[in-house]
Amino acid sequence: xxxxxxxxxxxxxxxxxxxxxxxxxxxxxxxxxxxxxxxxxxxxxxxxxxxxxxxxxxxxxxxxxxxxxxxxxxxxxxxxxxxxxxxxxxxxxxxxxxxxxxxxxxxxxxxxxxxxxxxxxxxxxxxxxxxxxxxxxxxxxxxxxxxxxxxxxxxx
Amino acid sequence: xxxxxxxxxxxxxxxxxxxxxxxxxxxxxxxxxxxxxxxxxxxxxxxxxxxxxxxxxxxxxxxxxxxxxxxxxxxxxxxxxxxxxxxx
Numbered sequence: 001x002x003x004x005x006x007x008x009x010x011x012x013x014x015x016x017x018x019x020x021x022x023x024x025x026x027x028x029x030x031x032x033x034x035x036x037x038x039x040x041x042x043x044x045x046x047x048x049x050x051x052x053x054x055x056x057x058x059x060x061x062x063x064x065x066x067x068x069x070x071x072x073x074x075x076x077x078x079x080x081x082x083x084x085x086x087x088x089x090x091x092x093x094x095x096x097x098x099x100x101x102x103x104x105x106x107x108x109x110x111x112x113x114x115x116x117x118x119x120x121x122x123x124x125x126x127x128x129x130x131x132x133x134x135x136x137x138x139x140x141x142x143x144x145x146x147x148x149x150x151x152x153x154x155x156x
Numbered sequence: 157x158x159x160x161x162x163x164x165x166x167x168x169x170x171x172x173x174x175x176x177x178x179x180x181x182x183x184x185x186x187x188x189x190x191x192x193x194x195x196x197x198x199x200x201x202x203x204x205x206x207x208x209x210x211x212x213x214x215x216x217x218x219x220x221x222x223x224x225x226x227x228x229x230x231x232x233x234x235x236x237x238x239x240x241x242x243x244x
Contacts, residue, residue: 068235079244
């Protein structure tokens, strides 16, 4: 079982690294696309274009920084929640790890969507990503509760 | 498996980046020309305010394009340094 777990974790780590690098590539292209859009708007005399540029750039930068600096510590925190020291301890640990892997990719997907949507002019893109983050925090809050129930029921 | 995919994505992105930079430069040049013509016409008719607007437009486009070319690469370099390892 440990071999299966380590293979899955290794595969997920490789996927994470590739997707994060891909995110950087997409981010650069989206910023360029945003710049083209803004230059076009400014060129034909839209004064609002510069303000929109500032807002859009800040949104994209916030999405990237949140993914890079906010998400990994939050997910690592989930792995540190102590598991029940019983027969179910291993299962709990594997489940926690699986959950963290799924949530990491979900946050990555949300960040991709936020950057794409923001570059195309959606003002709600970053808010949607923050909603995903709130979901992750919700799961973080539920995990100790589940551990507590396990301790109460199994007496471990 | 992922490395090959990433290499393909990077190749496509390189092409798109070159295309995008070309489009941006062409657009900036055309819009600056348009503003210059606008300013010249306004000057010919004696509208000082419109001429100032045209000159400001040219400067604005220049600042926009230059800041894009300076800001995006330096921001990407900063993010490359902060690239997080897998959190699991």
